[in-house]
Amino acid sequence: MPRDFLKGANDEYDVIVIGSGLGGLTVANVLGRAGYSVLLLEQHYKLGGMATWFKRPGGHIFDVSLHGFPYGMIKSCRRYWSQEIADSIVQLKGIRFDNPMFSLTTTYNREDFTKLLTTQFKIAPAKVAEFFETARGMNFYDDQSLTTGELFNKFFPGREDVHRLLMEPIVYANGSTLEDPAITYGIVFSNFMSKGVYTFEGGTDLLISLMEKELKKNGVDIRIRCDVEKIHVEHGRVQSVSVNGRTIKARAVISNANINATIFRLLGEETLDKQFVEEARAVRLNNSSTQVYMALNPGETIDESLGDLFFTSTAKEFKTDLLLSRDVTSRTYSIYYPRTRPAGRPRTLIVSSTNAHYGDWAKLSDDEYEASKQDLIDKTLDHLDQYVPNIRERLAHVEASTPRTFQHYTQHVAGASFGTKFEGLAVSRALPAQVKGLYHAGSVGIIMSGWLGAINYGVIVANDVDALLMKQVGAATQPVS
Numbered sequence: 001m002p003r004d005f006l007k008g009a010n011d012e013y014d015v016i017v018i019g020s021g022l023g024g025l026t027v028a029n030v031l032g033r034a035g036y037s038v039l040l041l042e043q044h045y046k047l048g049g050m051a052t053w054f055k056r057p058g059g060h061i062f063d064v065s066l067h068g069f070p071y072g073m074i075k076s077c078r079r080y081w082s083q084e085i086a087d088s089i090v091q092l093k094g095i096r097f098d099n100p101m102f103s104l105t106t107t108y109n110r111e112d113f114t115k116l117l118t119t120q121f122k123i124a125p126a127k128v129a130e131f132f133e134t135a136r137g138m139n140f141y142d143d144q145s146l147t148t149g150e151l152f153n154k155f156f157p158g159r160e161d162v163h164r165l166l167m168e169p170i171v172y173a174n175g176s177t178l179e180d181p182a183i184t185y186g187i188v189f190s191n192f193m194s195k196g197v198y199t200f201e202g203g204t205d206l207l208i209s210l211m212e213k214e215l216k217k218n219g220v221d222i223r224i225r226c227d228v229e230k231i232h233v234e235h236g237r238v239q240s241v242s243v244n245g246r247t248i249k250a251r252a253v254i255s256n257a258n259i260n261a262t263i264f265r266l267l268g269e270e271t272l273d274k275q276f277v278e279e280a281r282a283v284r285l286n287n288s289s290t291q292v293y294m295a296l297n298p299g300e301t302i303d304e305s306l307g308d309l310f311f312t313s314t315a316k317e318f319k320t321d322l323l324l325s326r327d328v329t330s331r332t333y334s335i336y337y338p339r340t341r342p343a344g345r346p347r348t349l350i351v352s353s354t355n356a357h358y359g360d361w362a363k364l365s366d367d368e369y370e371a372s373k374q375d376l377i378d379k380t381l382d383h384l385d386q387y388v389p390n391i392r393e394r395l396a397h398v399e400a401s402t403p404r405t406f407q408h409y410t411q412h413v414a415g416a417s418f419g420t421k422f423e424g425l426a427v428s429r430a431l432p433a434q435v436k437g438l439y440h441a442g443s444v445g446i447i448m449s450g451w452l453g454a455i456n457y458g459v460i461v462a463n464d465v466d467a468l469l470m471k472q473v474g475a476a477t478q479p480v481s
Ligand SMILES: Cc1cc2nc3c(=O)[nH]c(=O)nc-3n(C[C@H](O)[C@H](O)[C@H](O)COP(=O)(O)OP(=O)(O)OC[C@H]3O[C@@H](n4cnc5c(N)ncnc54)[C@H](O)[C@@H]3O)c2cc1C
Pocket: 018, 019, 020, 021, 022, 023, 024, 041, 042, 043, 044, 047, 048, 049, 050, 051, 064, 065, 066, 067, 068, 069, 173, 226, 227, 228, 229, 256, 257, 258, 289, 291, 353, 406, 409, 410, 411, 412, 416, 417, 418, 419, 441, 442, 443, 444, 449, 450, 451, 452, 454
C-alpha cells in the first residue's frame, strides 16, 4: 500500500499553505507563530522550493539558488524566523566581472561602486550620486513607463560599459531586462547597493533545516509529497483543497505555487471575473536558467582571488537577447570555498549559471536533450579552463540542469526561476478580491522574488491573512509581526 503522507492530518485548519518555497515557508511560520492552526503542503520530498540543494557521493553538496541576496535578509530573518538564522548571514566580498569591456573586482556596495564609476569609468561624481539617489527614491507607485534602458541613457548616454556594469548583476539576480520598467531595476539595485551581497553560511540545507525546526516549534503541520490538485470555492469564498485523495477545509488558503498555475490549474477560471482572467492570462513568465554544477576533487583548492561571484561574458555588446540565447556568452560562476560549510567536509564547488528560455529545451527528444546538456557542460568547462587551469583533471563530479529540471522539481510553469514579470504582482494582490480567503504569496514581478523578495512577500501576505481571520471568530493569540 502506498504511504499515507497525510496520516493524522486534521480535516480542517485555520490556514492551508500550498508550497514550501521561501514565501510559503514564511507565511506558514508567521501565522503558526501567531497561534493559528496551519497545514503546509509540499508536493516535493523536500522543503524549500527553488531554495534547494542536492548531495553527490564524496561529500559534495550543491546549492541551487544560494548565489547572493541583499543585506535586508538579516533583518527579515531575525524578525520572522530566528536570531540563529540571521546570525549565519555573511557578506560575499569578492564580486568579479570579466568581459570585453572591462575586468574588475568589487565589494558591490555604494562606496566601492562610486569609486569605480568615478575613477575607472571616469563619470563625474555628482552624476553618480544623482543616479544612486534616483534609484533609491524609486518606489512601486512611480510612473512605470520609463524603462531601465531609458534610465541608463538618461544618466549615462552612450556608455554601454556603464550600463553593463550596472545591469549585469541585476539581470542575474532577478531576470529583469533593459526593457522592463525602471522601478524594477531601481528597487533591486538599491537593495543590493545598501551594503553589498550576502550569503548563508552553512548552505541551503542548514537554512531549510533551521526553518523546519522553527515551523515545528510554532506548531505548523508540515506534509511533504502532498500535491494539491484543486482549490475549492463556494459562493465566492475559499472552502478547502483536494490533496492526496482527501479534501481538507480551511478558513484561508495561501498558494505559493506559480501565480499562473494557481489560477489556471488549481483554481479554474469559472469563479473569476472575465477581466481578471484576461489580466492573469496576460502575465508573462520570467525566464528560466541552465546551470553546470562542478565539484573539485577532495583536497583540491582554488585561490580565492577567483572571487565569490564572477560575472563573465564573451559578448562584445550587452543585449537582453544575448543573455538568454542558447548560444551562451554570459556565465556567472558562484564559487563555494570550504568556508561555505565550515562544519562540513572541506570541499570546493563551482556552479555556472546562465539565464535561459524554456522553449529552447522543451521540445528536444531525450537523446537531443542529453546531448545538449553535455554540450553545455563541455562549453562551460572550456570557458572555465582559462580561469581555473586544468579544470577537467581537477573535477570529481560535473552535471547540468536546464529549465526542464526546474519545472520538474517545483512545477513552475516553464521552469521560471523568478516567477513572473512585473505585472504578476497586481494579479497576485488582486486574488483575494476574487475569492475571499484565497491568497497568493510567491515569486511575482521583480521585487517580490529572489530569496529576500519571497520572504518579504510571505510576511505581507501573512499580515493580510491575519487581518481577515481576526475579523472572524477564533483569531490568533499572538500578534503577527
Ligand atoms: C537557478 C536559480 C538561481 C537563483 N539564484 C538566486 C540568488 O542568487 N538569489 C536570490 O535571491 N534568488 C535566487 N533565485 C530565485 C529564488 O530562489 C526564488 O525567487 C525563490 O526561492 C522563490 O521562492 P517562492 O516562495 O516564490 O517559491 P518557490 O521556490 O517557487 O517554491 C514553490 C513551491 O511550491 C511547491 N508547489 C507548487 N505547486 C504545488 C502544488 N500543487 N502542491 C504542493 N506544492 C506545490 C513547489 O514544489 C515549490 O516547493 C534563483 C532561482 C533559480 C532557479
